[in-house]
Amino acid sequence: MGKPLNDSETLDPSDWTALRAQGHQMLDDILDYLEHIRERPVWQPIPPEVRASVEQPIPQKPTDLAEVHDTFMRDILPFSVGNVHPGFMGWVHGGGTPVGLLAEMLAAGLNANLGGRDHMPIEVEKQVLRWVRELFGFPDTSSGLFVTGTSMANLIGVLVARTSALGVEVRHRGVAAGEKRLVAYTSAGAHSCIAQAMDLSGLGIDALRIIPVNGQFQMDVAALKRRIADDRALGLTPFFVAGTAGAVDVGAIDDLAVLAELAKEEGLWFHVDGAYGALAMLAPDIAPRLVGIERADSIAFDFHKWAQVPYDAGFILVRDGRLHYDTFASPAAYLRRETRGLAAGSPWPCDFGPDLSRGFRALKTWFTIKVYGAEKLGRVISGTCSLARYMRQRIEDTPMLELLAPVSLNIVCFRYRCEDADRVNANIVVALHESGIAVPSTTTIDGRLAIRAAIVNHRTAAADIDALIQATLDFGETLTLST
Ligand SMILES: *Cc1c(COP(=O)(O)O)cnc(C)c1O
DSSP states (O other): OOSOTTTTOOSSOSOHHHHHHHHHHHHHHHHHHHHTGGGSOSOOOOOHHHHHTTOOOOOOSOOOHHHHHHHIIIIIGGGSOOTTSTTBOSTTOOOOOHHHHHHHHHHHHHTOOTTSSSOHHHHHHHHHHHHHHHHHTOOTTOEEEEESOHHHHHHHHHHHHHHHHHOTTHHHHOTTSSSOOEEEEEETTSOHHHHHHHHHTTSOGGGEEEEOBOTTSOBOHHHHHHHHHHHHHTTOEEEEEEEEBSOTTTOOBOOHHHHHHHHHHHTOEEEEEOTTTGGGGGSTTTGGGGTTGGGOSEEEEESSSTTOOOSOOEEEEESOHHHHHHHHOOOOGGGOOOSSSTTOSOSOGGGGSSOSSOOOHHHHHHHHHHHHOHHHHHHHHHHHHHHHHHHHHHHHTOTTEEEOSOOOSSEEEEEEOOTTHHHHHHHHHHHHHHHTSOBOEEEEETTEEEEEEEOOOTTOOHHHHHHHHHHHHHHHHHHHHTO
């Protein structure tokens, strides 16, 4: 009696001094990884025995922390994606920063749950929201929320737009109950998660009209207008148009000002998928190209791409904060609000999205913006675009290489000139990956396979571009000789 139950069963260490020493070692190891990242291959295939090492039954007995960390250093760390490396130019991946790493560690120590209640971590998230409003010229009544990524943010955008079109009763009756058949619009260059958002929201993928793009890979606005008119003639209800700021294939930016105007005339919700491109607002030389974004009804974007915040840190910004709240808020008794005490601070973040428990994504973002400053982050963004122009120039100066799309931002699509070029270029990309020299990805431009380099990482320099070009030429030559 008097002795707490299980007092020896806490998960804290009995020897904090030893834990501290091990913790410092772990921090040193991961900082060493970042400091010396250039000495590593960008990526390397996972050896079969390493892959097999994580096919074990659940461990019933403890393992020493140092031993598990050694396993991490040996079997996990070397076989990661490689997006920390300056030679990584595949898909659209941010590079992360040491500051983001340290902030993430602090957030884990605090173990805050940002679903709701009255605590300073939520105030930090609101601070980031205020910065985001300022950046995009949104009013104080707009709302915003950290989410996993732009896929989730686009889904939230579609759901709020649906509430706007059908009224808040749609949450009870469902989209199938009314007379109205909602239809949405986006361009052929849009990310596939817009279609997924239509699917998940119950509106259906077929209710998304894919509008062709013009020669600059922007949504063809005349075609959009015609399609809206056709749909109205069919008795359908156009409700949503998603413009893209930084298309995933080639980096194109839709004419957002024209889309904003058209959406206003037609009474459509104007959403911008700015997954990576929206934060070009931080770069004074690129921001003017996003004009019109300030008129959006909602903007989805990621801090984990161009702003270099470690994964994951997506964000949704909604102009009409009330409508956003009405789309998600629910009156569960165990979530009862108070005006004082820890249950104060309503509305809570859980009133603006599907997640109740939420991590402290805001902290690594807040640290990143405070420590580096918005100007520096903007210079990083501009810098990746000037590297893309440098790469375009190098390709134009190299007869064996061919540019396949205009370089609008930071993405360069090109290929090695040869016979059977689709197959050879796909093989060049595999060879590049396996060499560890550089990691581009591929896409298809006008039916032709392109090597696609998306320069997102703040660490990437001209020498990394040169290495990619040289290795492409070398592998191109070898692969065409051997066929
Ligand atoms: C990356 C990307 C997405 C998806 O964002 P996630 O953060 O990966 O969910 C959506 N749209 C565009 C244009 C993107 O570049």
